[in-house]
Amino acid sequence: MLEMLTINLAVDVAMMVVLCLIAARIGDVSFIDAVWGFGMVVLAAVSWLQLGDPGARATLILVMTGVWGLRLALHLFTRWRAHGEDPRYARMLAKAREQGRYGSAAFKVVFGPQALLLFITSLPAQIGILAAGEPAAIGPLAWGGFALWLTGVVFETVGDAQLNAFRADPASKGKVLDTGLWRYTRHPNYFGDACAWWGIWLVAAQAGLWVALASLIGPLFLTFTLTRWSGKPLLEKGLARSRPGYSEYVARTSGFIPWPPRKG
Incomplete structure (x- = not known):
C-alpha cells in the first residue's frame, strides 16, 4: 500500500511540474482550478491500474471519482477559457511577474501546494481502490x-x-x-x-x-x-x-x- 501511494505521489508531483511549465509559458495559472478534479481522476486511475485484479468496489470508486472529477474539470476549464485569467491568481503572482520569476513563484505558491492538497483530499479514492484489490463485493x-x-x-x-x-x-x-x-x-x-x-x-x-x-x-x-x-x-x-x-x-x-x- 505504501509503495503504491508513493507511486501515486510521484505521478501527482510530475503532473504539477509539467503543468507549471505550461503556466509559465502562457503566463497564467488559472487553469489549476480545472486540474483539481482532473488530478483526482488521474490518481484514482493510477491506483486502479496498479491492481492485478480490480474488484467491483475498486471499479465503482474509480467510476465515481471519474464522473465527479471530469465533470468538474470540464466545467472549470470551459469557464477559464471563456473568462481568462482569474483575478485572484493575477494578484497573487503580480509581483513575481514584474520580477521575471513567474514560473518559480507559480510552483511555490500554486502548483506545489496543490500537489500536496490534491493527494491528501483524494485519499479516500486512492486507499479505497487499493484496499479493494481483490474482487470485493x-x-x-x-x-x-x-x-x-x-x-x-x-x-x-x-x-x-x-x-x-x-x-x-x-x-x-x-x-x-x-x-x-x-x-x-x-x-x-x-x-x-x-x-x-x-x-x-x-x-x-x-x-x-x-x-x-x-x-x-x-x-x-x-x-x-x-x-x-x-x-x-x-x-x-x-x-x-x-x-x-x-x-x-x-x-x-x-x-x-x-x-x-x-x-x-
Missing part, C-alpha cells in the same frame, strides 16, 4: 455512499447549470441568484462537492475501519476548505462588495446545507 455501506455521491453530483451539476444560465442573462448583471437550488443554499456546488467525497469515503470505508480512519482526512479537509477556508468565505467576501442585496440574501439563505429560506 459492494455492500450496504458502499451503496449508501453511492447514493450520497449521486445526490452530490446532481446537486452541483444542477447548481452550476443554473448559475451559468443566470450569468448568461444580461438582465442578471449586478443581481443575486436566489432561485432554484440557490434559494435553499448559497453554495449548492460546494454542498454537492462535499456530498460526493463523503460518499466516496463511505464506499472506501466498506473495506474496514483502518481504511475509514486512514482516509478520513480527505473529506474532512475538503469540507473545511469549502466552508471555512478558500471556498465560501473568500467568495462571499467579494460578492458582498460587488452585489447589492447580497447581505439580505445571506440573512435569509442557508450558507451550506440546503434549507428553506428564513422569512424576513
Whole structure:
C-alpha cells in the first residue's frame, strides 16, 4: 500500500511540474482550478491500474471519482477559457511577474501546494481502490455512499447549470441568484462537492475501519476548505462588495446545507 501511494505521489508531483511549465509559458495559472478534479481522476486511475485484479468496489470508486472529477474539470476549464485569467491568481503572482520569476513563484505558491492538497483530499479514492484489490463485493455501506455521491453530483451539476444560465442573462448583471437550488443554499456546488467525497469515503470505508480512519482526512479537509477556508468565505467576501442585496440574501439563505429560506 505504501509503495503504491508513493507511486501515486510521484505521478501527482510530475503532473504539477509539467503543468507549471505550461503556466509559465502562457503566463497564467488559472487553469489549476480545472486540474483539481482532473488530478483526482488521474490518481484514482493510477491506483486502479496498479491492481492485478480490480474488484467491483475498486471499479465503482474509480467510476465515481471519474464522473465527479471530469465533470468538474470540464466545467472549470470551459469557464477559464471563456473568462481568462482569474483575478485572484493575477494578484497573487503580480509581483513575481514584474520580477521575471513567474514560473518559480507559480510552483511555490500554486502548483506545489496543490500537489500536496490534491493527494491528501483524494485519499479516500486512492486507499479505497487499493484496499479493494481483490474482487470485493459492494455492500450496504458502499451503496449508501453511492447514493450520497449521486445526490452530490446532481446537486452541483444542477447548481452550476443554473448559475451559468443566470450569468448568461444580461438582465442578471449586478443581481443575486436566489432561485432554484440557490434559494435553499448559497453554495449548492460546494454542498454537492462535499456530498460526493463523503460518499466516496463511505464506499472506501466498506473495506474496514483502518481504511475509514486512514482516509478520513480527505473529506474532512475538503469540507473545511469549502466552508471555512478558500471556498465560501473568500467568495462571499467579494460578492458582498460587488452585489447589492447580497447581505439580505445571506440573512435569509442557508450558507451550506440546503434549507428553506428564513422569512424576513
